[in-house]
Amino acid sequence: MNDDVESDGSAEQRDSKGLRKKQRREERSAAQEKERLTTKRTKKVRLVVLWGIPIVLVVLAGWAIVRSPKTNEGDNPQISRRGIHWHPEISITIKGERVTIPANIGVGGLKADTHTHNVNDRIHLEINRSVRERDTRLAKFFDTWSKEFNSQCIFESCNGEEGTVKMFVNGEENFDFENYLMKDGDRIEIRYE
Numbered sequence: 001m002n003d004d005v006e007s008d009g010s011a012e013q014r015d016s017k018g019l020r021k022k023q024r025r026e027e028r029s030a031a032q033e034k035e036r037l038t039t040k041r042t043k044k045v046r047l048v049v050l051w052g053i054p055i056v057l058v059v060l061a062g063w064a065i066v067r068s069p070k071t072n073e074g075d076n077p078q079i080s081r082r083g084i085h086w087h088p089e090i091s092i093t094i095k096g097e098r099v100t101i102p103a104n105i106g107v108g109g110l111k112a113d114t115h116t117h118n119v120n121d122r123i124h125l126e127i128n129r130s131v132r133e134r135d136t137r138l139a140k141f142f143d144t145w146s147k148e149f150n151s152q153c154i155f156e157s158c159n160g161e162e163g164t165v166k167m168f169v170n171g172e173e174n175f176d177f178e179n180y181l182m183k184d185g186d187r188i189e190i191r192y193e
């Protein structure tokens, strides 16, 4: 009986020892699994940082390019950052008579963006700052000169029985009139006939 109890007791002890061992083993493997998962997560985070930051930078750079001054005014884009100095030529003929374009239009205290230096010479489109497309409109020159020019009138001569306003740029008829965007070296002819 005693022997049985003893042996039972030691068997129990053995069992509980084994159980503890098993528990410890399970705990250890659970810890290992946890560590493995944590490492995996850390790797994932590292991967996201490694690729995510350059991707975000590329996207930001692209956005900056798209939003740059060249395009952010849609219908009036920047054509030069620092400025232009162009020389379009303008001739005006009314009923066969060539109009004299005076010297020094727009040359006063502050030189206007469009100005002349000599009689009947080319005009100077000289802008020493950021230039937008609309800064090159032909209307600018006539505004500086304080003269009327559009699809209806050149000076006091307006479309009607006496004639029609016509415009030619480099030999080709053009219908933009005062809205024409001048280019360097343009030969602009305005005729009323």
Ligand SMILES: [Zn+2]
Pocket (backbone or CB within 6 Å): 085, 086, 087, 123, 124, 125, 126
């Ligand atoms: Zn010039």
